[in-house]
Amino acid sequence: VTFDKRGDPVARVVTAYGSADSARVCADAIVDAAGIPSAFPPEVSGQAEALRDAGITPADLQGREDLRDWTIFTIDGKDAKDLDDAVSLDPEGEGWRLGVHIADVSHYVREGTPLDREARRRGTSVYFADRVIPMLPEALSNGACSLNAGTDKLTLSAILHLDKDGNLRKSEIRKTVIRSCVRGVYSEINALFDGSADKKVQKKYAAVRPVLDNMRALARRLKEAAAARGTMDLISSESVFVLDEQGHPVDLVARATGESEGMIEQFMIAANVAVAAYARRRGIPFVYRVHDQPDPTKLQVLSETAQRLGLKTVRLSAQPDLRELMEEARETSYARLISDRLLRSMAKAQYSENPLGHYGLALKDYCHFTSPIRRYPDLSIHRILSDAIAGVPKDELARRYTAFVRESADLSSQYEVRAMTAERECEGCYKAEYMARFLGETFPGVIASVTSFGLFVELPNSAEGLVRVDDLPEADLRYDDVASLVNKRGRPVYTVGDAMTVRVAATDVSSGQVDFTPVAASDAPDIPARDGKLD
Template sequence: MTKTARKKPKAARQTTGTETAPQSRPFPSREQLREFIAESTGRVGKREIARAFGLGPEHKLALRDVLRDMAHKGEAAPAGHRRFASPSGASSNAPGPAAPEPQAGRLSRRHNTAVPEAIIVEITGIDTEGDAIGRPVDWRGDGPVPTIFMQPEARGQAALAPGHRVLARIRPIGNAYGARKYEGRTLKRIEGSAGRVIGIFRRRGGLMRIEPTDRRVKAEWIVPAGEDGGAQDGEIVRGEPLPMGGLGLKPARVTERLGDASGAKAVSLLVIATLNIPDSFTAEVMAEAEHARGVSPDGREDLRQIPLITIDGADARDFDDAVFAEPDGDGFRLIVAIADVSHYVTPGSALDRSARERGNSVYFPDRVVPMLPEALSNGWCSLRPNEDRACLFAEMRIGPDGRKRAHRFGRGLMRSAARMTYEEVQETRNTGRETPAFSLDHLYGAYELLLGERQRRGTLDLDVPEWKVSLDTEGRVSDVSRRQRLDSHRLIEEFMVLANIAAAEELERLKRPCVYRCHAKPSDIKLDGLRTYLHGMSISLPAGDQIHPRDLDSVLSQVAGTEEAPLVNDAVLRSQSQAEYTIENIGHFGLALTRYAHFTSPIRRYADLIVHRSLIAGLGLGSDGLRPDDAQKLVDTCEHITGTERRAAQAERDAVDRYMAAFMADKVGCIFDARISGVTRFGLFVTLIDTGASGMIPLSALPDDFWMHDEATQSLNGKRSRVVFHLAQTVSVRLAEAKPVTGGLLFQMMMPGRDSRPTAPPAGGKPTPGKRPPRPAVKGKHPRDGAKKARTRRT
């Protein structure tokens, strides 16, 4: 029988000399639970955890729910009846010691961590044969994320679909372009994880199928007779996998009809369904929002005589920040007023629970999925001109050196003097026109001081193109254009950054909980990859891991105004760590700041709402501040809203990709100027210069040759023709395929002086490669392993 370590966490140890009965203590955070499970030898259950943390009977149900959720998210591995183990070392057999770890594979080359025999795997895609592909849930290595090819489920079991999580036994089967490959076999499905079958329903005679809309899903799902749910041909549907009866396409049942795939809102509808983004409010939430009313000046500072103005994009749907500046001796007095969302969204309310679940708003070209109902986001929490609105404000004094001298926070009542767009502000500034109600000169004066401080601080100023997708009244793409980045944009950005810094500093002064917006420096592996990338362009980056943002900004300055600038900016961006929300401050690398929080957008970000509540509680500005029990859950809240923010960013990218593909669909066969943005063993990635649309040129669409990949110079070299394709090279490409359903674009390379006729793809097939030497047959230990080796030999 396996003994379980009873070592108590430091926070839960008794300090008295005599042994006493465990006393009820505050509920542990998920991080503490993860550490305890990881440090324990063997399996642990609720009893061991309760003893270690001194929990009482009142915590029993909460502990059960948290452990179930941790198992669902891969933070703990089920290990027998109501017992758990660390996901990085879960054993396939619940009782008994963990099985020895195989030595062939390693999850992290840097940390030399051996692969456990059983891990929790999340299914991310389906290959062309209908088999599931996944990745480890608890991935903490610095190297490439391993790919896990799952074996088919047992006969009679439902097929695995994207979103499913399983405890799987794995074994190494080789490498794929530097990333480890493993074969996985399901040991146990994680309770509560639901597979996502999202696609377009196709009916061809008596045959019914679901065409996937996720590029990672390569195979269709077959719909048996009687399982179509009444779906019509061309509808977007949600389905669930059915038990398998044998080989061939996996069966699925239609569970929900979501709308016409040719409709005006089809793209955003697809993305929302695929990423499972909540897009409807309950009746209780709507009722609370509809009952909202304006506030009185009692207990608030009256700012209605101060000409605060809002500056937003022309297509902005809500206005949650307003600004004002005036001279203050040799510096400026700056006020940033933010909508007082915390007055309407109180802790523990239905509105609060819904906002936390969503985490943030999600913006699409045709719609917005708001964090709050429209009655608040576009109503009482929107700082409309000439209407009284509740606000939380930061008043800051800026010295002549651009540094903040002092700040204070308060709760006020304001009235916006004007609603202006970025373009209007810039035009007014450029033409020198006067604004009678307020002075733009004072705003720009404060901005210029802050800009000088930003430059002295040495921040990373990326210039990555942002493309605007314009739609007509029927929801079709009418135009794709690059968004301009004006000084008026930078002005608001600098004001918001300063207010965010002040909020973090004020909460530290008050010794109150703070949700920091942290951005770690790039990892060593990413920096090495960036050095290799830049070396191919004859650009050097300082050696070592003690890199400063100004080092990267210097690289950007070297290429500013050149053809390589967009690619270098994109490469530097991809080398960065992902920003996250956390209660442990590690600073913000990109902004070169030691402390930073989000304070300025509580309408669309739950993190800002928490910061508001903490300030209200710390400054005694009301009874609706952050509650002690909510403060204890901030670790979990930070993890959750970091995840929802990344989901929103992915949704917005996926939607733009699909709109781009739809915009290009009627241009198949046309030739475009493009720039090579990526070089791999299996082909080239290119970005069109005019629209920013990105796609791939597979090896089969390159001229007939024996292509060799040079990683050091990031190039593909033709052995016979001596033709070289390298990063940032301008090329002519022909659009071969555009798939709006998945957002995928395929191109063919056009070579001057050669036959420029496209190799048209057969119906439903891939582009014809032309005459090529036969592909060498290479035997591997695994069918997929042999295919990968053959492809490597060929290139």
């Protein structure tokens, strides 16, 4: 935009993206507007291609512990290709030796190289319905660094020695080489756990089934310990899209997670804690994942909200109180509302060079160690840990990395927010394009939130739309500042958790907005539940 002699603005078209009714086109514009780098510069791609099929030389193995005879395997989503973490579990006396083995990306992405500069410029991989914008080129993320089964891979391993209840007795961080024996898939392992696995799946995991059963038992103990210390357990509302060959959404479902996803999450958290404690004890420069305490004023508002909703947990002064409130809310129709309000009362987690603790996880020490393929802070601390393990003196580590960790923490925090904002905006665009297929159709939903201007109604597939207050049949409704639209007498007419049948009235793909209108109970058709699908 420029200004002419009269001061009037003059706009020049820089890029024509295409139809605003296409979520894919809107995603292109969102990526550019956010300043997210997409294509890799030639020198970066060239360096990555040279490393794609890099073998492991005797020099690479110097200073590494050989764990190729350990029973180690990966567990990821069915379509995942960047496998950056593997796990092992072995009995050790009356306790356990848990191994979390992470791709040694820092071996390939050396500081100051084109690959490193580009990874730092991106900060994180960004995930959209139709694409992934990776932090590292696929030649590395899906090739040299991916812990593919049956292939020797260089790793950084956190070895945790636990008692029978999952309490950490001691830990070690080692440079290692591993060979994953199975490419595990969450859905298959969930089927093993719930007894629905077919013979093909049972055969695939036969050699590691005893290990999986032990992992399952250990993860349950770790989860119990997390609950006891007050870890937040909020409600997730992620969505999964199915796209056709042209990239248009043809199905939408709420993401379901099973026991194996939770199991791996517990192991990754345990490794992150051990690594952060290792760094803090040694006083070395580091990038920590920190989460500050919530604002007391916001907690007071949350307490008043809980009280007005009739919940008993209203004294909110410590982490266990907040967890207790969420657990109580799960038994009511206010679960989603309380989860959202809890999240809003929290500070934003970020990265810091100072070990300030993690309030949401109720942990003194925490970092992000387990995803160096897709997060620059993880790659940063791998680089520092490698030098520390190699015996670099503490004062030399301080000289090399003090300024580095400050910059890495700051940029990583900024780029994480940038990525999350773009992902959220793009998800809205895809939901709106999907719902445009159902204009005029009627569906059952639940009131997810209430505002002064209307109701947000969520469908079983996770799509959400606005019912404007002007479209409601009742007059003189007002918001009670908690969870309801009330009438003149103050009686709730529409409340969070109420069922509501709605008609899809309008969609705007570019803004991600979906509008519903209410359907009177007498006019509502008999709509069977369809497992989150609308077609």
